[in-house]
Amino acid sequence: MGHDRSHNVYSFVAYHRRVSFFVDIMGLVQSSRGFFSKSDWRNALHGIYTLAETGSAFTGAGYYGAWIENEFWLAVINTGIVVVSVVLISLTFGTLGGYALARSTKRYTIWLLFIALAFRAMPHITLVSGYLLPFFELNIWGFLPTAIIVLVAINQPFTLWMLHSFFLSIPKELDESALVDGCTRIQAFRHAIMPVMWPGVITTGLFSFLLAYNDFAVTATLLSQHNQTMVPKIASFLGTTQVEGNVMFAVASVVSATVPLFILVMFFQRQIVSGLTAGAVKG
Amino acid sequence: MARINLRNVSRTWSDFVAVDNLSLEIADREFLVLLGPSGCGKTTTLRMIAGLEDVSSGEIWIGSRLVNKLEPKDRDIAMVFQSYGLYPNLTVYENICFPLRMRKVSPDKYENLVTRAARMVELTDLLRRRPAQLSGGQRQRVALARAIVRQPQVFLMDEPLSNLDAKLRITTRAQIKSLQAELQTTTIYVTHDQIEAMTLADRVVIMNGGVIQQIGTPTDIYDRPANTFVAGFIGSPPMNLMHGNIADGVFSGQNALVCGLETNYNGPATLGFRAEDARITPESVAEITSEVLAVELLGEATSVSMNAGDTIVCVKTNKNFRAQIGDAIKVIVPVECCHLFNTHTGEKLAK
Numbered sequence: 001m002g003h004d005r006s007h008n009v010y011s012f013v014a015y016h017r018r019v020s021f022f023v024d025i026m027g028l029v030q031s032s033r034g035f036f037s038k039s040d041w042r043n044a045l046h047g048i049y050t051l052a053e054t055g056s057a058f059t060g061a062g063y064y065g066a067w068i069e070n071e072f073w074l075a076v077i078n079t080g081i082v083v084v085s086v087v088l089i090s091l092t093f094g095t096l097g098g099y100a101l102a103r104s105t106k107r108y109t110i111w112l113l114f115i116a117l118a119f120r121a122m123p124h125i126t127l128v129s130g131y132l133l134p135f136f137e138l139n140i141w142g143f144l145p146t147a148i149i150v151l152v153a154i155n156q157p158f159t160l161w162m163l164h165s166f167f168l169s170i171p172k173e174l175d176e177s178a179l180v181d182g183c184t185r186i187q188a189f190r191h192a193i194m195p196v197m198w199p200g201v202i203t204t205g206l207f208s209f210l211l212a213y214n215d216f217a218v219t220a221t222l223l224s225q226h227n228q229t230m231v232p233k234i235a236s237f238l239g240t241t242q243v244e245g246n247v248m249f250a251v252a253s254v255v256s257a258t259v260p261l262f263i264l265v266m267f268f269q270r271q272i273v274s275g276l277t278a279g280a281v282k283g
Numbered sequence: 284m285a286r287i288n289l290r291n292v293s294r295t296w297s298d299f300v301a302v303d304n305l306s307l308e309i310a311d312r313e314f315l316v317l318l319g320p321s322g323c324g325k326t327t328t329l330r331m332i333a334g335l336e337d338v339s340s341g342e343i344w345i346g347s348r349l350v351n352k353l354e355p356k357d358r359d360i361a362m363v364f365q366s367y368g369l370y371p372n373l374t375v376y377e378n379i380c381f382p383l384r385m386r387k388v389s390p391d392k393y394e395n396l397v398t399r400a401a402r403m404v405e406l407t408d409l410l411r412r413r414p415a416q417l418s419g420g421q422r423q424r425v426a427l428a429r430a431i432v433r434q435p436q437v438f439l440m441d442e443p444l445s446n447l448d449a450k451l452r453i454t455t456r457a458q459i460k461s462l463q464a465e466l467q468t469t470t471i472y473v474t475h476d477q478i479e480a481m482t483l484a485d486r487v488v489i490m491n492g493g494v495i496q497q498i499g500t501p502t503d504i505y506d507r508p509a510n511t512f513v514a515g516f517i518g519s520p521p522m523n524l525m526h527g528n529i530a531d532g533v534f535s536g537q538n539a540l541v542c543g544l545e546t547n548y549n550g551p552a553t554l555g556f557r558a559e560d561a562r563i564t565p566e567s568v569a570e571i572t573s574e575v576l577a578v579e580l581l582g583e584a585t586s587v588s589m590n591a592g593d594t595i596v597c598v599k600t601n602k603n604f605r606a607q608i609g610d611a612i613k614v615i616v617p618v619e620c621c622h623l624f625n626t627h628t629g630e631k632l633a634k
Contacts, residue, residue, distance in 0.1 A: 173368030176335050179355040180362040180439075181429070182385030191385070195372035 062252035066237070072253050074226070075233040078144060079213065079257075082229055085148045086212035090155045091205050095197070097156075098163030099189060103175065113164065116157035124154055124217040132221065142224030150218050155208045162207070166200030167193070206268055213261070230257045285346035285359075285436040285469055286311045287332065292341035294327050294493075301327040303493040304341070309471065314463050316484035317473045320516070324493035325473045326441055332471065333439050334358050345437060356385070358437075361430035365442040367422045369414040375401075375425050376410040382433045400432040403462060420451040427459070431466060438463070438470040444479060456482060477517055481505070489513050507622075511629040514555045514622060520586070522555045523596045526626055534623075537592025539571045543618045548632050553624040558586065558599040560620035569613030571596060575606045587612065 050059055066072040101109045119127075131150060135141040170193060178188035213231075220232040228236070230253065237250035287309040294302040302324040309315050317325040330336035332343055334355035343350050350358050361382070369378050379397045388396070401407050404424040414422055423443055430438055443459070444452045460483055463470050474480055480487045481501040489496040489504060489512075497509040508514035514522040527536025529552045534541040541554060561571075573589040573596070580586075585604045588597050589612055598614055606612065623632040 171366055171368065173364040173366050174370065176333075176355075177362065177364060177368035177426075177429075178370075178381075178385075179335065180333060180360060181382040182356045184354065184356065187385065191381075192370055195370070 062248040063256070066249035066252040066256070070233075070237070070249055072230070072233060072249075072256065075228050075230045075253075076256070078223075078227055079229040079231075081144055082148055082151065082219070083209055083212045085145075086151045086155060087205050087209050089148070089152045090159045090208045091201060093152075093156060094159030094163045094204060094208075095201060097160050099167050099193065101160065101164045102167035102170075103172070113161060116160050120154070120157035120161075124215070125221075127154065128218050128221050135222065141222065142227060144223070144227050147219055147222045147227075147229075150222060151212050151215060154218065155211050158211070159204050159208055162204045163200060166197070166204070169200075170196060202268065206264070209264075210261075287437060287469060287471070288342075288344035289328075289332075290342040290344070292328070292331060292343060293339045294324070294331060294336060295339045300493050302331070305493070305495060307488065307495070307498070309469060311469055312467045314460075314470045314472065314483060314485045316480040316487045317471065317490060318477060318480040318487050318516075319475065319490035319496075321475055323490040325475075325490050327493075328490075329439050329441055329471060329473045332358075332437070333360055333362050359435050360437045360439055361433060361435040362439040362441065363423070363426045363430050363443045365445050367414070367426045367446075369422055369425055369429075371414050373413070374410065375406060375412050375414070375417070378414065378425055379406075379410075379428045379432050382429060386433065388433075396432050397428075400428040403431060403465070404428045404458065419447050420455055423447060423455060424458070427462065431462065431468075434466070434468070436469065438468050438472075440470065440472045442474055443472075444474070444476070452479075459483065477519070481517075489516065491516075507631075508555070509631055511553055511555070511624045514624070518557060520558050520597045522557055522622070523561075523594070523598075524624070525554045525591055525594055525596065527552065527554060529623070534621075538573045539591055541570045541616060541618070541621060544621060544623065545618070546623055546632060548623070551626040552632060553626045553629075555622040555624060556616045556620050558597045559584075561596075561598045561614050561616045563587065563598060563600045563604065564613050564615045566613070566615075568615075570616050571614040573612055573614075575608055575610045575612050577608065578604075578606055589614075 050056070053059075054061070101113065128150065132141070135146060140146045174192045174196070175188045178192035179185070183191060215229075216231050216235065219229045220235065223229065223232065234250050234253045234257065237246045237253065287307075289305055289307040292302060292305045293300070305324075305328060317328060319325045327336055331338050332345075334350065334353060338351050345358060345360070370381065373381065376397055379400055380393050383393055383396060397410075398407065401410060404427050406421070406424055406428055409417065409421060409425075414425065417425065423446070426443070440459070444455055447455060456479060459472075463483075472479075472483060484501055486498060487501055487504050488498050491512050497504055497513045499507070499509075504513055504517055508517060508522065511524055515524060525536045525539055527534050527539060528550065529535075529544065529546060530549050532542070532544045532546060534544055534552065534554050536554065539554070571589070571591055573591055575587060576590055576595060577588040578585060579588070580602070581599075582602070584599045584602050586597055586599050587604070587606065588595050590596075596614075624630065625632055
């Protein structure tokens with residue numbers, strides 16, 4: 001059994017070795033698994049076991065098993081729904097709330113922010129375990145919207161803080177001249193602030209995307225099997241090692257789950273860095 | 284065009300009074316400058332008139348309207364900020380056009396109004412640029428054009444020249460002055476720079492600690508300061524102030540004895556005089572005798588500082604005057620140039 005497993009891992013690695021540069025990194029990581037389990041880690045590069053098993057150095061069996069047989073595609077769709085909803089909702093509230101907090105002259109704003117920070121500081125699982133009972137009672141456990149609401153709640157303090165400080169870096173004169181020039185508050189936000197807020201919003205959006213995408217505590221406890229997202233799904237592959245090919249499925253899904261992240265980070269790295277160091281929106 | 288009326292206006296935060304019971308009437312077409320050190324409440328006053336700051340108590344009237352509860356956009360004002368407040372995503376043309384767009388002016392008038400405003404501040408060649416591509420002076424001119432394009436009832440300017448370098452400040456200052464003369468719009472201008480105040484203003488309001496110290500024409504506040512604060516704030520160097528006693532028209536202080544003052548007051552008093560009014564004399568009958576502390580060459584004059592008791596007195600004299608530090612020096616102050624103040628209240632003493 002152990003032999004089967006490791007050779008399947010090799011096959012996956014070999015399959016991907018030349019595909020692209022970031023899978024190469026995965027290949028290195030995964031090859032260490034082979035290194036620990038059996039004979040020679042270089043087998044991963046040469047794919048001799050895969051050759052012996054399937055007649056070719058490359059196989060898509062891991063992907064077929066994970067995506068089709070084990071319905072990983074459903075987890076991908078669920079993840080998509082959860083992530084997009086969480087990002088959109090938390091950005092909407094975060095932008096409006098962060099702007100209001102940044103422009104308010106009231107003293108309680110800082111306390112609101114501190115309370116938000118306190119909730120953000122708690123381990124997610126402590127919040128989630130508190131939600132379980134009421135969710136069962138209300139009969140809303142297991143559904144995607146439930147997980148989305150909880151993830152938004154966990155995410156919101158962070159987006160609020162980040163956008164709050166971003167809006168602070170936009171000079172107040174900008175909205176004030178808009179107000180004097182004939183705008184209402186909402187119009188001033190729309191015409192003067194929105195055009196310059198995108199770097200901060202994109203950065204914050206990326207971070208809340210990552211939080212929702214990578215979350216395990218909330219999605220694993222609050223979602224029924226059918227509604228599972230990718231991360232708990234991968235965990236479930238790893239949980240039952242008795243079944244042949246499970247680790248291979250896990251590895252195949254891990255690669256599938258990682259690819260979008262790499263693309264995202266490569267595509268947005270400039271925004272991430274410039275958003276984190278933002279502040280220069282001077283006219 | 285409108286007159287502005289502030290009646291007993293105050294702005295307080297829980298433990299801080301920024302503006303304290305301020306009443307002020309500003310005539311139509313007047314150029315009024317609010318002058319004072321930082322934190323004196325001048326900007327708060329301006330922002331209350333603009334509607335960017337709530338009024339704690341009192342009334343603000345623009346024309347015949349009580350504007351306390353009106354939004355900034357409904358007050359028919361335009362404002363120029365110290366840091367320009369331009370919209371970085373819009374071109375110069377679009378920036379100037381913005382107030383017209385927001386106020387639903389019909390689009391076929393844009394072209395005319397914007398080019399007219401741009402011509403007045405000499406921006407015609409830069410209309411396609413974005414604010415980031417402009418220098419500080421050009422940016423502030425865009426802000427000026429944006430303010431004048433709609434021809435509002437009131438211009439409010441919050442230290443518009445403070446971010447510019449010294450040379451640009453002088454040219455932009457002249458530009459603002461001629462703009463206001465041309466447009467004849469009531470203008471309130473906030474600054475901490477007394478030269479700006481003196482050169483621009485029809486009337487100057489000097490504030491300190493949220494309270495008006497003196498209202499008057501530039502000549503008024505320079506020649507007839509109402510109290511020691513104004514005397515010590517206006518002028519470069521500010522008025523010399525010496526503490527002492529008056530008895531029968533004779534002021535006596537440390538190193539100083541001034542006779543022939545026209546006053547009936549007897550008791551502790553502060554004597555003030557301007558550096559350029561005093562005169563260094565070789566005669567034996569002097570009013571201030573002391574030793575030279577420093578000699579500064581200013582080009583058009585020489586400024587001599589000396590110790591008089593616990594204060595330093597500064598006298599401007601002939602540009603060829605030279606002396607060594609520590610030399611004995613004698614100064615005469617003409618009686619008609621002396622200002623007398625109550626030492627405790629700082630108020631000017633009645634003649």
